[in-house]
Amino acid sequence: MKGGLISRTAVGWQLLVVLLSVLPHMEWLPLWVPALVVSTAGARLMIHSGRWSFPHWSVKTALVIAACMGLILSFNQTAGPETMVALLVVGQALKLLEIYHRRDALVVLFVTLFVTATTFLFNETVWMAAYVFLVVTLVLAAMNSIQQSDHNNLYADHLRNAVRLLFPAIPFMLVLFFLFPRLEPFWSVTLDTGQAQTGLSDELSPGDVSKLAQSSALAFRASFSGPVPPPEQRYWRMLVLSEFDGRRWTRPALQVRRQLRTEKLYPLVEGQNYEVIMEASGRPWLPALDQPMKAEAGFFMTPVRTLRASQAVDRRLQYRLQSVPLYRLQPLLTAQEEQRYLQLPARGNSDSRELARQLVADSGGDTSRVIRQLMELFNREFIYTLEPGRLGRDSVDQFLFEAKQGYCEHFASATVFVLRSAGIPARVVTGYQGGEWNPYEGYLQVRQYDAHAWVEYWTPGSGWQRLDPTAAVAPERIRSSAQEYFRAYENRFAGAVSRLGAGWLRDLAQRYDAFNYAWHRWVLNYEGQQADLLRDWLGGGEQWRQVLAWIVPSAMVFGGLAWYLMRPRRASPRDPLERVLQRLQQRLSVLGNERLPAESLSMWLRRSADDWPRQKGMLLKLALLDDRLRYAEQADPEQRGEMIHLSRQLLRELPRGKRHES
Known part of the structure; x- marks a missing residue:
């Protein structure tokens, strides 16, 4: 390669791997960034073909400034991982x-490797691992192409060399993967992509949960060590909201939460163990089956018995829990706690307050009768819908006496308001309800459309008890999965959900999800599995055993590689033309047309042409091209390519065995 210049094939490889490395980031990158990549790739192609010249330094400076301003505007001046990858x-x-030179091409390829590695910050599926492996192989082929001479323009040869380079590294990679201990990261990153902001908010106002109900994004998966709870017991609590300002339900202020005492749980049955793999949500709270008994190490149980992580969940997270479906929770409340769960604004929603007084009067102050009458009212006169319309200032009054239709948060909010007005402590709980069973790996998959809100009310001696007013209006929503309910509810709503709903396509989607689930469990559990594996293999965890387990496989791998690289083998020409001509000579020799020691290639080809009438024209043309190539002042790459093509065509047409004399 003269002067360090790069060939046409090398440019083609570089453009290909650059585009492939950016492709997985398309879903979150600002649109102008992929457009810039495609535009500069096209410009580079035009420059290399000679149609355009290299841009002036002022043009490149303007592009750099414009790109920097675009990054600042697109990422709101934040310096997170997304900004760095962009x-x-x-x-x-x-x-x-x-x-222009080989050095420039190497810089591009090194950056391409970095961009390819960042893919795992956003996607950890097995398919993405295979895709990254493919891109790394192609980057090695691109690196190989810029080290070759100008006339070596065969993509297949570069790819073959890349595989040869990569193959010896695989055994050593396996030794490192299985035997090298996992270290805790010295740093961590927090992702803030839109994909990681699909979970429940820490407040509730009409319409919040119904927005999530239109998303089929995966929230989490759960597998059980024992019997799977029936659908009506699959309440996944995440937040308890007790403060109401007339429109919104929120958690207490931070200083108030710090003063709360932890509510006591008295299990009435044996606990059930299960495992949750949660997707990134960008929020710290975690789903737990009602009611969780204790938090796993590294997580926290709040005073109102909801689970949270130490920081926002910005990547897939795995944890184990134990919960009980039958319990007594906080059977005694202090006067201050009781007052907190009766809190209402001083004014507003007067009709709802009057309804509460009427229910108390009709029931004689019996809590169970108040609740029963309210649920009967819902069942008789109300409709469950995802499109309830907007509510005014007195949202509870408008819902109960005008709209009479809504989603789960409307019913939960109105129920708590009426119960508190009736002197019954109550609070809103948000989380998820239900989940679809996947039979292929035996787990529940819970999606964002399973988001739900329900009620907990308190009675002396019994403590907090769950009440779901949605069950009084649309019991089929609780008994079946949200996916099934919405599919039956309205065909036009189902969208992406309904497309997975019928026959073989739904079965295929479940199989694909089961495969991903098995992969995620294996990856997330590998650190613990590795320790068990080493103990089983080594018969103990002593340090000398671990050192021996590291040295012996490493010695075997390096010894095998040394034998492979140093073994005697027949020299093979590096030039692709010489290599294919050597194969053609071997084939014709087997067929009886051996080349004489003093015979030139073109003379031998012309002599052999007389014995092969069907291939005579190709053999004579190949001889003529050889004469031209050998006596030309400068090698013609197109002529070399034509000779390679003719030689390969002859190899396909000539017999493989010995020729039989007639």
């Missing part, structure tokens, strides 16, 4: 405009 992609794209 900066890498932009730098990779702009560098395409000045690839």
